Amino acid sequence: MxxxxxxxxxxxxxxxxxxxxxxxxxxxxxxxxxxxxxxxxxxxxxxxxxxxxxxxxxxxxxxxxxxxxxxxxxxxxxxxxxxxxxxxxxxxxxxxxxRPDARRAEVRVLKKWFEEREIWDDFFRDNNDTYRHIITGAxxxxxxxxxxxxxxxxxxxxxxxxxxxxxxxxxxxxxxxxxxxxxxxxxxxxxxxxxxxxxxxxxxxxxxxxxxxxxxxxxxxxxxxxxxxxxxxxxxxxxxxxxxxxxxxxxxxxxxxxxxxxxxxxxxxxxxxxxxxxxxxxxxxxxxxxxxxxxxxxxxxxxxxxxxxxxxxxxxxxxxxxxxxxxxxxxxxxxxxxxxxxxxxxxxxxxxxxxxxxxxxxxxxxxxxxxxxxxxxxxxDVLRPLNYHLALPSAHRRVRRAEQQQCLETLESARALWLTSEWGMGSDEFLASVMAQRSTQSKSFRLDACEYSDKDTFSAEVARKLGCSFAQFCDALSSESAFLILDDIPTGVEPPIGSVALENDIESFVEVLVDACPNLWVALRSLKKPTGNTLVSLQLAPLDEADIKLYVGDHERGGPKLTTIDAIAILYRHTDGYPTRLDARLKELTVVSIEELSSSGEDTYSGDGSQSDAPLLLKRAVHELSEAGDKPTRRMFDMLKALLVFPQGAELSRIKRFNGVNPFYPADALGLMDRALITVSETPEVGNSETNSSQKILVVPRPIRDYLRTLVNEEALDSLNMRAAILLFGPDWMSGSKDWPPHLDYSSSWCGSADIANASALLIRLFRLHRENPASREAVALVLLAASFAEALCDGSHYTSAANFCRDFHALMGPDDSAEKRAGLIRQQGYALRMLGDRVRAKTLLKEVLDFPFPKVTRQSVLIDLALCHKADRESDAMEYAKEILRINRNNSHGYQAQQIIIELEPASSDRTRKLTELERKARKNKFYVVAENIALTRAKEAASDDAAAAILDSVLKGPENGDLYNKSRAALELIN
Missing domain, CATH: 3.60.21.10 (Metallo-dependent phosphatases)
Structure with missing residues (x-):
């Protein structure tokens, strides 16, 4: 045996x-x-x-x-x-x-297969048979x-x-x-x-x-x-x-x-x-x-x-x-x-x-x-495993037209190019838009190159997987007009000393392909931009608001009702311009209103399928981090979760101690970059004109953020939010303190928009979690903090951010929340909208709170905003509102501003100019600099000569530092014009 x-x-x-x-x-x-x-x-x-x-x-x-x-x-x-x-x-x-729709006639016939024998022959003989398509589609x-x-x-x-x-x-x-x-x-x-x-x-x-x-x-x-x-x-x-x-x-x-x-x-x-x-x-x-x-x-x-x-x-x-x-x-x-x-x-x-x-x-x-x-x-059938359908929804045809043209011209001339695209950018649909313009119809194929190391190994692996020689693979690609996507190429990898860079090696592989296949176009697709490449490189960016308007207008779930200025602004804030997120939000809008979407919070996961539509490579990358046993890799995952609660990103120095005694290091950020899980954006350091330094912001792209949010439970997310609140609002924020962290003065015009967006999103996110118990310490503290934050934004002339924040936070408030703070948020929103030129909505909001029992000076502020709105629209109510302000107090800054309104409503004359000049002098004497600058801007507009106007505007620019930045900006623009 x-x-x-x-x-x-x-x-x-x-x-x-x-x-x-x-x-x-x-x-x-x-x-x-x-x-x-x-x-x-x-x-x-x-x-x-x-x-x-x-x-x-x-x-x-x-x-x-x-x-x-x-x-x-x-x-x-x-x-x-x-x-x-x-x-x-x-x-x-x-x-x-x-499963296909059981109501379809073809499905009903297939359910009676043994009674409908006349369809059998065509079903098995003809690849294009209707009933066969039902089965292969399923x-x-x-x-x-x-x-x-x-x-x-x-x-x-x-x-x-x-x-x-x-x-x-x-x-x-x-x-x-x-x-x-x-x-x-x-x-x-x-x-x-x-x-x-x-x-x-x-x-x-x-x-x-x-x-x-x-x-x-x-x-x-x-x-x-x-x-x-x-x-x-x-x-x-x-x-x-x-x-x-x-x-x-x-x-x-x-x-x-x-x-x-x-x-x-x-x-x-x-x-x-x-x-x-x-x-x-x-x-x-x-x-x-x-x-x-x-x-x-x-x-x-x-x-x-x-x-x-x-x-x-x-x-x-x-x-x-x-x-x-x-x-x-x-x-x-x-x-x-x-x-x-x-x-x-x-x-x-x-x-x-x-x-x-x-x-x-x-x-x-x-x-x-x-x-x-x-x-x-x-x-x-050698290419069958590589068949790849490039769907072309109508929404993608008219966006990114410049990029489409560049891509098409490059493929027509060089027959190959690099396409860098983050997850969620809609790169498939972009390529479909380009291929639809090709003069000959092409079959599309996709070859995964995520483990590419060198062309010899890759060629052998392709042959092994397809069960043919590499020459047979090339012959099959040569048989007709074809488009090949080499996908998920691991760019940015440092080659060993003495070795050719991966980008150059795969370009030589592509050169062999296009030489052997005269009717072949190749797209080398990667998550990170290639370095040292010789082929043209094209990088897809998120859609801007102009493209979003086209995208939404052409989308099957969009249309004119969703292309208003407000709707596009809301969609942009909730998607960052990523096409896959736009698709998800438009789907959500089939069951909610645009107002409900706005108040849901721009970084809130809404169960829109973000986990289901997450790419496989993304799931793998996150899974490997979350399941890792070694400390450095686990720390990378912790950094990723920390950045999750900063939708606009954060500097490494800002989050270094996010986890207390377990700090983050540059190596952690580099590891996440290598896995294409974060991007780094550079912005000039705000308020530092004497140096060329810039802030490096670590950002988790929205599609990755949306997927991560499905993996983090509510308890863990709440812990992350609370730690972020300390960074953004200071350690005493729960006690109602208005002492912002020294690097984050939201009342300063120099405060960065990313910091404001992070703080706004965090406040709304936290309030959504705690609003069910309005008497809780957290809910009360958040309402107080929201009121202070909105006021600070207006003081810093961050009017768009203030209007959006007040609208979204107020929409979440219930009848048991502070009526005073609710009225305050509506007042701040009305003021911000007036400053943005949206007087119709500003008047509606301000009149809504006009009868609220504010302190006298606050009521004067509401009346000032109403008077200015009506004055700009040449409405007689402006005079009545101004007179009511004077009845309350004519000697404070609001009283002086009301006097300005009354004078400016008079017909133009030398006496009117004299009154304005005298009122400006008194305002400066009483240190009401904002009022004085407002009057000066009016005088400059009505000055007899350009030189006289320039002198007045120059006085505004050289005025006290505690003057209004908005007025100084207006003066600078008038001087330029």
Whole structure:
């Protein structure tokens, strides 16, 4: 006797990623699963391949498949830690389908498949058949998932592809064993939520498209298995007859593997002396505890199969594993004793000796090479895994026109360019807009280059993944007009000493491609701008307000009602001009008003699908940081979370001690930059005209911020907010202190707009969290702070910020909040709007609080603003408001301003000029400098000569430092003009 030669296959099924509540439970199951894999490897040895027989996801959604990839990468990292890297085989299940609208006529016909036989021939013969499109569309998410898998480090089985997604033929040649695997899609008819047991189909044409002489093909292998997602009792009786007679007659396949029902069992069936048929159903690797009936326990587990030859005998040994819970609460995988096991570990299926002996592998064939049976078919489909649909929504056609033109001209001349685009910029749609202008129609392909190191390694990897030579790859690209996206290129990486920079190396790779493929255009897409490149580099920026107006006007959820100045300003504040965020906000506006969106807070996550539409690479990058065990990487994640509460970013020095005794370092910021999780913007240091220094602001781009917010729970977010409040408002802000931090005087005209935006967002965010209890210490403190903050903004002439903040904060206040502070916020908003020239809304707001019992001086302020609004609109009410001010007090600054209004309402004359000059003199004497400057500006406008006007304006500019910056700015502009 000699040791058996074996091929080992790990069989998994039914992960159901995305099932409600599952994400909370998976980490614990993963821990015990990995522990059991280690035990099994030590007992049995490493396995050569992993078969997953369907139901990766729960609803076939893209975000669910992205989560599957994250989990699979975790599993393969564990395999690598055990010293091996098996190949993966994927079969789709019914939960991997995105169900079409059940009301569609085509769907209703497909539900009656066995009654509508006249559609069968066209369905299987014509790729463009209407009913075929329904099926391939329903499985498009699954195909995207497989294509994304191919771009990861997980080795996929190189297979011959069949008619339907998931149909495949694979031959494993390993050691002295040849294993044939035929995977068949059994789920393609299960496209609605109805009961399908006994109604599904596996058609002989699916088999013939893979291998017409399947019996001969099986005869060339030592072992053969056929894989579906469903057990046979889910097939229609006529399809079941075809299965037994044409697809799997006795003696053809050694084993039928499937999942779906989540209850493991094996069955051997021999009829009237014919060869036995063997089948094995997999349990669910992971799901919820109960099946849909709410009564039956779902069994979680997996199995390892070893296909072995010993002398002339053939056998399959199977180690079934099952998850058990202990009364202590501990979970563990154990041998499944529902099977009759040998040594309490495995059971054996003894197979008949084959009459036709399989040939030995060809000498020189590499270990674990996957052979396709039909070379011609394989060549025809060589680019299929790279197919990439560039959708072109109407909203993208008219924006970024200058960038579109530059991109098109560069591709027409050089046939290649760099495109730098952060997440959420809509770069796919941008490229689609460019390609729509190409003179010839092109097919688009995407090749993941996130692990690019050098052109030789990359070329070999492309050939391996596509199952062809690199020359065949180039030939396929040359067959027609094509557009190739080399995606996620890791730019900005320092090359080893003596090595060529990655940017230059990949450009030489592209040069080979475009030389070999005369009709090919190439876009090299990266998150970070390349350095040292020779090809033209184009960087996409967020949309400005002009482009947002075009975008919203053309959007299917937009239109003229959302293109007003106010609406565009609100959308810009809530999206930063990122197209994906605009899409999400416009979707939200189908159920809320623009006013409600405005008051929701510009940095508030609104459940708009930010997690679901987050790119896979972003999810991976954040996942690696959050799961890291080493202190430096964890500190990077902590910095990322700290920056989360500063929507406009923050200087490193500002947040260095955000976590107290655990400071952040420049290396942490550099690590986040390398992962494209933050950007750095430079702004001149405000108020420091004597130096060339600039502030370096660390910013988490909005799409990343939105995704991060879905990962941070409310308790953690509240802790981050409270720490940020100390930085932005001082340590005593909860006691109502108005002592701003020394570097953040919001009443100063020099205070930066980013600091103001951060403070505004934080106040609104905190109040939203605490407003449900208006008597709480936090809510009371926040209302007091909001009133002080709004007043400071107006004092510092930050009128736009003040108007927006007052509007949004006031909208959140309830009847139990301070009526005085509410009226104060409305008054400040009215004042800010008047200063911005929006007199109609200013008058409405000011009249709303005119009868509030303010102190006399505050009432005078309201009346002044109303008088000035009516005066600017040449309305007679201005005189009445001014007289009421004088009745309250004619000798304070408001009284002097009222006198100015009354004088200016008189017809122009020398006497009027004399009165204004005298009033200005008295105002300066009483140190009412703002009033004096206002009068001076009026006198300059009415001066008899330019020289006289210039002299008056110069006096305003040279006036006291405590004069009004707004007036000084007006004087400077008048002098220029």
């Amino acid at each position: 000699t040791d058996p030669t074996s091929f080992r296959l790990l069989h998994l099924s039914d992960l159901h990623a995305g099932m409600s509540g599952q994400s909370l439970l998976w980490p614990n199951v993963k821990e015990v699963f990995f522990r059991d894999l280690t035990t099994l490897k030590n007992q049995v040895g490493e396995w050569d391949a992993v078969l997953f027989s369907g139901d990766f996801a729960q609803k076939g959604a893209n975000e669910e498949f992205d989560e599957v990839i994250v989990r699979l990468l975790d599993i393969w990292r564990h395999f690598e830690s055990l010293g091996f890297k098996p190949t993966l085989i994927c079969i789709p299940g019914n939960h991997d389908i995105q 499985l498009s998410g699954y195909e995207r998932f497989v294509a994304n898998l191919a771009s990861t480090s997980i080795p996929l089985a190189r297979a011959q592809i069949g008619l339907l997604p998931g149909d495949q033929l694979i031959s494993f040649h390993d050691k002295q064993i040849t294993l044939g695997v035929m995977g068949l899609n059994s789920t393609w008819l299960q496209i609605t939520g109805d009961e399908y047991k006994g109604t599904l189909s596996v058609d002989l044409r699916q088999v013939n498209a893979l291998q017409p002489e399947v019996g001969k093909w099986c005869g060339a292998n030592h072992f053969n298995i056929v894989v579906t997602h469903h057990p046979l009792d889910w097939l229609h009786p006529s399809s079941l007859d075809t299965w037994y007679s044409e697809i799997n007659p006795p003696g053809r396949f050694d084993l039928h593997l499937f999942g779906h029902m989540h209850e493991p069992f094996s069955m051997t069936l021999g009829i009237s002396g014919a060869a036995n048929r063997h089948s094995l159903q997999a349990p669910s690797l992971f799901g919820m505890e109960m099946l849909a009936d709410g009564k039956t326990n779902r069994i979680h587990g997996y199995s390892l199969l070893s296909f072995e030859t010993l002398d002339n005998a053939r056998r399959i040994r199977i180690w079934p594993r099952r998850l058990l819970g202990h009364k202590s609460g501990q979970q563990r995988f154990v041998a499944d004793n529902e099977f009759v096991l040998e040594d309490d570990k495995y059971f054996t299926i003894n197979l008949q000796t084959r009459l036709d002996s399989a040939p030995a592998p060809v000498n020189g064939s590499p270990s674990k090479t996957l052979q396709a049976a039909d070379v011609e078919h394989q060549e025809r």
